[in-house]
Amino acid sequence: MTTSTTPLRWVPTVYFAMGMPFVMLSLVSVVMLKDLGIPNAQITFWTSLIILPWTLKPLWSPFLEMFRTKKYFVVGTQMITGLSFAVLALSMPLPGFFTYTIALMGLIAFSGATHDIATDGIYMAELDTSTQAKYIGWQGAFFNIAKVVCNGGLVFLAGVLMKTMGPLYAWMGIMGICAGLMIVLSLYHSRTLPSGGAAAKIQSFQEGWDSFREVFITFFRKPYIWCYIIFIILYRLAEGLAIKVLPLFLKSDTVDGGMGLTNEEYGLIVGTVGTLAFILGSILAGYFVSKKGLRKTLFLLCCTINLPFLLYLLLAIYQPSQIALTGMAIVCEYFGYGFGFVGLTLFMMQQVAPGKHKMAHYAFASGIMNLGYMLAGMISGWLSEQFGYELFFVFVALAMIPALVFSRIVPFTHTEELRTKS
Numbered sequence: 001m002t003t004s005t006t007p008l009r010w011v012p013t014v015y016f017a018m019g020m021p022f023v024m025l026s027l028v029s030v031v032m033l034k035d036l037g038i039p040n041a042q043i044t045f046w047t048s049l050i051i052l053p054w055t056l057k058p059l060w061s062p063f064l065e066m067f068r069t070k071k072y073f074v075v076g077t078q079m080i081t082g083l084s085f086a087v088l089a090l091s092m093p094l095p096g097f098f099t100y101t102i103a104l105m106g107l108i109a110f111s112g113a114t115h116d117i118a119t120d121g122i123y124m125a126e127l128d129t130s131t132q133a134k135y136i137g138w139q140g141a142f143f144n145i146a147k148v149v150c151n152g153g154l155v156f157l158a159g160v161l162m163k164t165m166g167p168l169y170a171w172m173g174i175m176g177i178c179a180g181l182m183i184v185l186s187l188y189h190s191r192t193l194p195s196g197g198a199a200a201k202i203q204s205f206q207e208g209w210d211s212f213r214e215v216f217i218t219f220f221r222k223p224y225i226w227c228y229i230i231f232i233i234l235y236r237l238a239e240g241l242a243i244k245v246l247p248l249f250l251k252s253d254t255v256d257g258g259m260g261l262t263n264e265e266y267g268l269i270v271g272t273v274g275t276l277a278f279i280l281g282s283i284l285a286g287y288f289v290s291k292k293g294l295r296k297t298l299f300l301l302c303c304t305i306n307l308p309f310l311l312y313l314l315l316a317i318y319q320p321s322q323i324a325l326t327g328m329a330i331v332c333e334y335f336g337y338g339f340g341f342v343g344l345t346l347f348m349m350q351q352v353a354p355g356k357h358k359m360a361h362y363a364f365a366s367g368i369m370n371l372g373y374m375l376a377g378m379i380s381g382w383l384s385e386q387f388g389y390e391l392f393f394v395f396v397a398l399a400m401i402p403a404l405v406f407s408r409i410v411p412f413t414h415t416e417e418l419r420t421k422s
Contacts, residue, residue, distance in 0.1 A: 007127060007135045010192050012142040014074065014119050017185045019146030021081050021112035024178060025105055026051050027151045032158070032174070035167040038098060050105045053113035055374065058367035063212065064117055064359065069195040070125065073118035075186050077111040082182030084108045089175035092168060120349075120366075121359030126194045129350055130290055136342050137286025141279040144338075148275055154178070215357045219364050223413045228352050231406045232365060233372035235344045238306050238399040239337070240376025245384045245392060249312065250326070254319055257389040259326050269327045274334040281338025288339075294346050295412055302407035305340025306400040308333040313393035343407075344369065354414050 026047065033043045064073055084107050091100040127135065154174050161170035219225065247270075252258025261269075281304075289297050311329035320326070348369070353362035376399075384392040 007131065008138075010189065010194070011123070011135050011138050013185060014122075014189060014193065015139045016142040016146045017078055017182065017189070018112075018116055018119055019143035020150060020178065020182065021108050021115075022051070022054065023147045023150040024085075025109055025112070027147070028155060028174075029105060031155055032171045033098075033101075035158070035162070035171065036092075036097075042098075046102050050102065050109050053106075053109045054116070055367055055370045057113040057117055058360070058364040060114070060117075064114070064121070070118040070121040070359065071189075071193045071195045074115055074122065074193060075190045077115035077118070078182050078186035078189065080111045081108050081115070082179045082186060084111065085175050085179035085182060089172045089179065092172050092175070117359060117363045120362050122194060124349055124353060124358050124362060132349060133290035133294065133342075133346055134286055136289070136346055137281075137283035137338075139345070140282035140338055140341060144275055144278055144282070150178075152272075215360045218355065218357060219361050222352070222355070222361075224411050225352075227410060228347075228365075229368055231403075231410050232344065232348065232352075232369050234403040234406055235302060235305070235347075236369065236373050237376055237403060238309055238396050240373040241380045241383070241399055242309050242312065242393075242396045243377060243380075245380050245389075246312065248381075248384070249316070249389050250330075252389070257316060257319075259315060259319065261323070261326065265323060269330050270334075273327065274330050277331045277335040278338035281335040281340075282342060285339040285342035289342060289346060294343070294350060298343050298347065298410070299404070299407045301340045301343030302403055303340070304336040305343070306336075306403060308336040309393065309396050309400070313390070313397055316390040316393050347410075351413055 029047050029050075030043055033047070064070070084104050088101060088104040088108075091097055091104065094100060123132065123139070154177065157177075158167075158170050158174050161173055165173070222228075248258070250259045250261045252260070254260045285301065285304075289301070308329070311332055315326060315329055348362055348365040352365045353359075355361065380392075383395060387395070
């Protein structure tokens with residue numbers, strides 16, 4: 001570890017700050033706009049479009065290495081996000097508020113994606129490989145605590161406030177709370193966050209453009225890069241196929257091949273017990289990999305994120321009436337996802353990103369991961385409609401196989417003793 005500041009002072013809070021805008025835009029905004037009377041078609045279109053910056057962030061990630069420090073961008077984007085939430089709250093009573101809301105959410109999305117690039121850059125620059133592995137679970141845990149706070153606590157609070165204040169002022173209050181949290185986090189991180197290293201010295205636009213080209217070209221000249229790209233896509237292929245269909249399967253009637261869960265049952269299992277299982281899996285995996293090393297544990301990590309989906313195949317075949325069995329499958333899947341996702345995150349940090357442009361190259365890798373995950377999700381609904389849930393989960397099971405094979409044979413460019421600072 002290269003900083004005298006203990007990671008526990010900044011890793012949990014900065015990754016909570018990473019999760020908060022993403023969850024508010026991708027999940028909570030859907031509920032808010034529905035409560036405010038926006039048609040479903042507009043809600044789904046615009047709330048899908050505004051999270052595009054998280055996929056496109058590799059396009060501007062190289063430029064962040066040219067100016068100031070990574071800490072500057074983290075603290076700055078947190079303040080911008082907080083102020084944008086505040087302006088969003090104040091604009092909601094205005095005529096045509098929907099246009100202003102979407103525009104401000106677009107600004108928050110760009111700020112949030114930029115925040116993610118710089119945050120991951122600090123994490124890789126300030127922590128050696130062993131410490132990265134140790135605290136990687138805290139990343140996922142606090143990102144998902146943000147999900148519990150926002151998609152659980154703040155939505156619940158909005159429902160309570162609506163009974164006395166109405167939906168408009170209730171959601172203005174929620175946006176105001178988000179603004180306050182992000183501003184406080186920005187001020188806190190201005191004192192506790194390590195710098196993440198100095199920026200490259202750029203003297204002209206041409207020099208900046210040449211630097212960008214270098215970042216792009218050197219990424220695709222890395223040893224085994226095409227093998228790594230294939231592995232990154234395959235690692236989450238089964239998850240990408242399953243993740244959009246699972247809620248439909250669990251809530252569909254048994255006569256339609258589903259499990260027939262009510263909204264209350266689904267929310268209780270997924271939103272509470274499932275999330276806790278994910279957090280536990282994330283934290284335990286970090287300590288596990290820090291003890292054993294990524295090379296020795298990658299296959300096991302790949303198994304834990306993929307094999308639990310076989311439990312849904314069994315549910316689709318037998319459709320047990322005991323809710324406890326369905327709950328156990330969900331908890332196993334969430335624990336396995338938390339435990340196994342650590343493997344891909346560390347692989348991208350320690351095998352794909354290292355080098356002169358580690359922050360930008362990690363953003364490239366995560367963008368490729370998100371793209372593959374998104375494309376799998378786009379075809380998943382069609383597959384389930386065409387073939388039914390039982391055969392659909394057979395496809396999911398088959399999609400696991402390439403990832404499991406690759407996790408045994410994928411080459412390692414860098415030894416695990418390598419310091420990411422180098």
